[in-house]
Amino acid sequence: MNRRHWMACGLAAAGAACARRGKRAWGRKEPVFVLRAESYEKDLTGGIRRAVEAAGIAVRGKTVLLKPNLVEFSRATAINTHPVFVASVMEALLSMGAAQVRIGEGPGHRRDTWTLAEEAGYFDAVPGFEERFVDLNRDDVERVGDLGPWGPLWTPKALLAADLIISLPKMKTHHWAGVTLSMKNLFGTVPGSLYGWPKNVLHHYGIDNAIVKLAETHAARTVAIVDGIVGMEGNGPIQGKPRAAGVIVAGTNLPAVDATCCRLMGVDPARVRSLEMARHLGPVDAEWIEQRGENPGQLRQDFELMPMWAHLRASGS
Numbered sequence: 398m399n400r401r402h403w404m405a406c407g408l409a410a411a412g413a414a415c416a417r418r419g420k421r422a423w424g425r426k427e428p429v430f431v432l433r434a435e436s437y438e439k440d441l442t443g444g445i446r447r448a449v450e451a452a453g454i455a456v457r458g459k460t461v462l463l464k465p466n467l468v469e470f471s472r473a474t475a476i477n478t479h480p481v482f483v484a485s486v487m488e489a490l491l492s493m494g495a496a497q498v499r500i501g502e503g504p505g506h507r508r509d510t511w512t513l514a515e516e517a518g519y520f521d522a523v524p525g526f527e528e529r530f531v532d533l534n535r536d537d538v539e540r541v542g543d544l545g546p547w548g549p550l551w552t553p554k555a556l557l558a559a560d561l562i563i564s565l566p567k568m569k570t571h572h573w574a575g576v577t578l579s580m581k582n583l584f585g586t587v588p589g590s591l592y593g594w595p596k597n598v599l600h601h602y603g604i605d606n607a608i609v610k611l612a613e614t615h616a617a618r619t620v621a622i623v624d625g626i627v628g629m630e631g632n633g634p635i636q637g638k639p640r641a642a643g644v645i646v647a648g649t650n651l652p653a654v655d656a657t658c659c660r661l662m663g664v665d666p667a668r669v670r671s672l673e674m675a676r677h678l679g680p681v682d683a684e685w686i687e688q689r690g691e692n693p694g695q696l697r698q699d700f701e702l703m704p705m706w707a708h709l710r711a712s713g714s
Contacts, residue, residue: 423680429648441485452647457494462559475639480522503533505595568628578655579621583611630700652679663699665711
């Protein structure tokens with residue numbers, strides 16, 4: 398039995414246990430805004446500004462660090478947060494009074510980050526990219542917690558210096574976590590220079606454990622704007638197929654945002670183990686999410702799932 402099959406068996410059992418436990422109240426409704434966006438070209442900055450305002454994300458006077466998903470590059474598929482999406486978020490925030498906007502990423506593969514950013518089109522699309530970007534794999538760090546027997550949890554100083562962190566994930570399936578959204582995107586805040594590639598220490602700690610740990614660590618200063626214009630389905634996060642979902646999802650609560658994205662992808666968020674484990678950080682059940690903008694149920698597209706993740710499929714259509 399290989400690693401994926403072993404994980405599938407364990408997570409299928411976990412999903413069944415989650416269903417048996419039933420729903421839990423979060424205590425207040427968290428707003429999540431869903432916007433139709435069919436293209437990276439049609440007034441994307443205006444749409445993102447609308448999403449930021451509607452989701453209640455406050456940026457005026459703040460120093461902001463944008464955390465895109467930049468992990469690998471292939472012309473054959475849609476792996477990374479689109480560079481035009483990142484540029485449009487930056488433009489929108491500056492127009493709304495953000496004091497400073499920087500961009501930071503620590504890719505999981507052992508590659509030169511600057512070369513990867515150039516291949517992915519970030520230099521061409523993002524004005525002043527070289528002055529704004531920080532390689533989180535190589536930045537100076539501070540200790541912010543611990544990972545039990547796996548040692549301290551170190552965080553890049555660029556992350557700690559920001560008033561606001563905005564997770565900018567690509568809406569994708571994931572061969573080990575089921576889905577990869579705003580919480581999983583925080584793996585790129587852990588320096589590979591200390592934790593190895595592909596962030597091996599986090600994998601030993603447990604992928605779902607690490608997703609929740611990082612969300613706990615940064616939740617107070619982190620919001621999300623998800624690039625779901627073109628996502629990825631199947632064998633994500635690198636080898637899957639592009640899926641034109643045509644949405645942008647924004648919110649101030651990471652579990653609520655990710656649960657909404659799951660519903661848009663035809664995934665039951667209560668069956669995603671990391672979301673089930675993160676209920677103390679935010680709501681997963683629909684009645685505790687204030688859906689603003691479009692109705693996720695009406696825009697649902699059933700992303701292709703690998704057989705080991707078939708149990709994540711939401712009921713209905």
